[in-house]
Amino acid sequence: MVYDMKLWPDSFEAIQAGTKTVEMRLNDEKRKKIQIGDILQFMNTLTQEVICCVVLDKRVFPSFKELYEVYDKISIGYKESEEAKPEDMYAYYPKEDIETYGALAIQVCSLSLLTPKLLVDSGICPTCFDRKYGNCLYGDITDKLIYQDEKIVCFFAGNPRTTGHTIISSVVHYKDMLTAPKDLVIDIYSFAHRLMQGIQKIFQCESVYLCTMCDGPMNHFHIQLIPRYKDEMRGSRNFVKERGTYVLDKEKLSLLQAYAIEENL
Ligand SMILES: [Zn+2]
Incomplete structure (x- = not known):
């Protein structure tokens, strides 16, 4: 209110x-x-x-x-x-x-x-608060938004660990995968499976890593897709690559948007 x-x-x-x-x-x-x-x-x-x-x-x-x-x-x-x-x-x-x-x-x-x-x-989920009040905390995501429906929001990370770093999050608040309903988890992972293929094709990376942590009382369930490029070492250090600043690539954004819609759930 x-x-x-x-x-x-x-x-x-x-x-x-x-x-x-x-x-x-x-x-x-x-x-x-x-x-x-x-x-x-x-x-x-x-x-x-x-x-x-x-x-x-x-x-x-x-x-x-x-x-x-x-x-x-x-x-x-x-x-x-x-x-x-x-x-x-x-x-x-x-x-x-x-x-x-x-x-x-x-x-x-x-x-x-x-x-x-x-x-x-204060026991308030920042993600839910941000979405409820016009992205007042994390800023507008229009130029990062890949896909949205009544269950899923998918967007490029604002502080990516590498180019193409993508977040898939639930619309409704669940603090982690453990507490999310099975149907939603299936939808999110099916979507992630398809989007990974899109990311690999569009960004020409060698692999796409997936992680979800959400370890805390006020986290909002999301999974991360992190590309690994040919010149990068394999291994878990890819999950903690230094964060950078998102740079809009309109062509790649619209290609991935089309990929997300094309084979919609
Ligand atoms: Zn939330």
Whole structure:
């Protein structure tokens, strides 16, 4: 979900800079709905500028007094020279409302400062998050996309270990092959089998290696196809070849796209 919120300029700037990481609100009916992984669109009340932040955590307290005891003052928006007092919140919310609803601490991070690790630490799959919110984390993959249907997404790696390094991933989240349903695994490996032949033909490599690890709580099931060229040594070191930068080769991309569709599942 995406929620709109307004912020005073000083709070807005502190969140934008990444010094203020916790937004405080009344835990009323509207705010109760906010979940970890949601997006908050903060608008600067002075300039109308908007920043998008992801919710990394949320905690509810009986009042702002308890909240202030948990978080350091910089993280909730105070400056070093300022004294942090829970009573300051009475300027925003009547005391009776605070007693009725309690206080909500929302840990946020601006999308411009967001890293995959921050999402993983919050129990959010970076791949699913990236796809849900317009490739905001890993960037647009239009110029890498080989194939997509309701089960499979296949694209060239953005940081390839060699030219033609290809990723095949499930659309639905499974953390690894162990937890993915058998039918999906069969579909992905059948697709990989065919695509390997396409890669070998189009990139003129000697072999295509396949690996899948996905070793971690917030990984997203994917397999990797890594070409090995004639001048390269055989062996497992091909799985850890130094990563480079993807360079678009329109001709090879469209040839592989056609190959993926031609013998569709
Ligand atoms: Zn996922």
